[in-house]
Amino acid sequence: MQENEPKNVLEDVSCFKLPDHKTKIVCTLGPASSSENIIRKLIMKGMNISRLNFSHGNFQDHKDVIQKIRNISRELCIEIAIMADLPGPKIRTGKLETEPIHLSKGDEVILTTENVRGEGQIIPVNYKKLPESVSPGNFIYLNDGFIQLECLKILKNNVYCRVITEGPLSSNKGVNLPGIDIDLEPVTENDLKVIDFALDAGVDIFSISFVEKAEDIEKVRNFALKRGKSVFLIAKIEREKAVRDIDRIIEVSDGLMIARGDMGVELPIQNVPQVQKELIAKATMKGIPVITATHMLESMTENIRPTRAEVTDVANAILDGTDAVMLSGETAVGKYPVESVEMMSSIAKASEEWRDRTRWGIERIETRICGVEMNIDDVISHHVNEAVQRLSVDYVVTPTMSGQTARRISRFRPSTWILAFSRYPLTAQSLTLSYGVFPVYVKKLETDWENTVLGKMKEWGIYQSGDIVVLTQGQSPGRPGGTNLLKILTLV
Ligand SMILES: Nc1ncnc2c1ncn2[C@@H]1O[C@H](COP(=O)(O)OP(=O)(O)OP(=O)(O)O)[C@@H](O)[C@H]1O
Ligand SMILES: CC(=O)C(=O)O
Ligand SMILES: [K+]
Numbered sequence: 473m474q475e476n477e478p479k480n481v482l483e484d485v486s487c488f489k490l491p492d493h494k495t496k497i498v499c500t501l502g503p504a505s506s507s508e509n510i511i512r513k514l515i516m517k518g519m520n521i522s523r524l525n526f527s528h529g530n531f532q533d534h535k536d537v538i539q540k541i542r543n544i545s546r547e548l549c550i551e552i553a554i555m556a557d558l559p560g561p562k563i564r565t566g567k568l569e570t571e572p573i574h575l576s577k578g579d580e581v582i583l584t585t586e587n588v589r590g591e592g593q594i595i596p597v598n599y600k601k602l603p604e605s606v607s608p609g610n611f612i613y614l615n616d617g618f619i620q621l622e623c624l625k626i627l628k629n630n631v632y633c634r635v636i637t638e639g640p641l642s643s644n645k646g647v648n649l650p651g652i653d654i655d656l657e658p659v660t661e662n663d664l665k666v667i668d669f670a671l672d673a674g675v676d677i678f679s680i681s682f683v684e685k686a687e688d689i690e691k692v693r694n695f696a697l698k699r700g701k702s703v704f705l706i707a708k709i710e711r712e713k714a715v716r717d718i719d720r721i722i723e724v725s726d727g728l729m730i731a732r733g734d735m736g737v738e739l740p741i742q743n744v745p746q747v748q749k750e751l752i753a754k755a756t757m758k759g760i761p762v763i764t765a766t767h768m769l770e771s772m773t774e775n776i777r778p779t780r781a782e783v784t785d786v787a788n789a790i791l792d793g794t795d796a797v798m799l800s801g802e803t804a805v806g807k808y809p810v811e812s813v814e815m816m817s818s819i820a821k822a823s824e825e826w827r828d829r830t831r832w833g834i835e836r837i838e839t840r841i842c843g844v845e846m847n848i849d850d851v852i853s854h855h856v857n858e859a860v861q862r863l864s865v866d867y868v869v870t871p872t873m874s875g876q877t878a879r880r881i882s883r884f885r886p887s888t889w890i891l892a893f894s895r896y897p898l899t900a901q902s903l904t905l906s907y908g909v910f911p912v913y914v915k916k917l918e919t920d921w922e923n924t925v926l927g928k929m930k931e932w933g934i935y936q937s938g939d940i941v942v943l944t945q946g947q948s949p950g951r952p953g954g955t956n957l958l959k960i961l962t963l964v
């Protein structure tokens with residue numbers, strides 16, 4: 473395992489603040505959330521991971537935001553991970569002269585691949601092969617599928633369409649051609665440039681858009697390795713191909729994102745909930761974090777209160793077993809970014825309390841994990857979970873190199889916090905994504921790690937005589953995957 477520079481992680485954490493919920497919250501930062509003031513509030517209200525969508529904004533903007541997040545994270549002493557979301561081969565509309573424009577039912581519009589600004593009925597699109605890819609009768613979707621066009625005819629660089637479903641359109645919105653084979657590699661040249669930039673800025677968590685196969689993930693990992701960096705790679709599942717090849721993709725991914733925005737156009741929209749449930753179950757079994765994304769509190773982009781359906785959607789994703797929930801437009805461009813995170817946190821808290829009480833869905837997870845062949849890590853994590861349920865355990869404490877042990881325990885969604893100590897910055901960073909895990913980066917974690925950890929707990933004032941702590945341990949703390957001991961301590 474490669475050791476990256478600890479640019480992006482709190483060093484020698486001297487404070488300890490457990491949130492009141494264990495579900496992790498990802499916020500997309502954008503124009504509505506790039507000021508220090510808003511970033512500070514988002515962190516205080518529960519953001520764990522900042523997502524920078526490199527489909528928008530420029531490198532300088534992102535660089536400034538990265539610096540601000542780091543400064544404020546240090547000031548508040550709260551670990552925040554930064555995730556760079558790669559643009560991928562997403563086809564988008566170009567720049568419109570005035571925006572938004574309204575496309576009305578029955579209108580005729582022209583999608584052009586020429587390098588022009590959108591005006592009147594002309595809408596530029598950034599995919600040169602559009603005219604040869606579509607045929608009359610095909611449907612083309614704009615803006616996450618909210619606008620539906622039917623292709624009428626193709627003339628040179630122009631695709632003439634009729635508006636079937638109307639709606640507003642702005643610059644740089646997604647164009648989807650479900651069912652049509654598009655000749656674009658999932659990891660583009662532009663993506664590699666973004667990775668280059670992000671690695672230099674100390675970002676090493678990436679979400680890879682429009683993944684189709686395991687090789688897409690490997691391409692990014694190898695690219696980073698050549699630059700001497702370890703990376704944490706989240707496969708964004710938003711294409712039918714990825715859903716079909718999910719088992720191979722999971723094998724090589726460090727995490728999954730259920731990218732429901734594009735998924736809801738690329739797949740029949742009514743299949744999204746089932747895919748969500750299956751992906752969460754698969755990721756949980758594998759012990760990798762899964763993020764449920766897009767439209768979670770969409771109406772809060774404009775309104776201070778969400779709909780009942782949205783609140784229920786967030787709660788249901790948590791009850792399905794998601795590690796993290798994500799906000800997109802709500803925090804990037806919305807009117808109420810801070811209120812949106814606050815709302816997420818309160819839904820998470822209520823859902824988790826109810827689940828801890830009723831054990832809703834938990835037995836299903838346990839049965840699944842214990843129903844197949846178990847390895848040593850599985851057995852240890854299963855017994856940690858047993859201990860948490862039978863004794864009134866105050867903390868689960870685990871030293872971790874790759875993060876595996878902490879993630880395996882987290883799979884059971886225990887009601888106790890898992891304090892995960894690592895001397896690997898990327899491990900500490902990436903554990904911010906896992907349900908119920910509180911990662912701590914420590915510079916030194918040698919054979920006497922138990923004293924280091926208990927010392928930290930004393931320093932934080934959470935060491936109380938009579939507390940029960942479950943510790944896991946490997947015989948050689950330097951080796952990954954070697955956890956083979958479980959210790960139950962009553963602190964004196
Ligand atoms: N850094 C940014 N600068 C400007 N606008 C942004 C930025 N990040 C997000 N947005 C805006 O917020 C909207 C929602 O964000 P989101 O991250 O879901 O992007 P998207 O373009 O819809 O799709 P995808 O996530 O598939 O790239 C975007 O459509 C865009 O208008
Ligand atoms: C997040 C994202 O890319 C989507 O939902 O499509
Ligand atoms: K993107």
Ligand SMILES: [Mg+2]
Pocket residue numbers: 681710731733734735
């Ligand atoms: Mg997408």
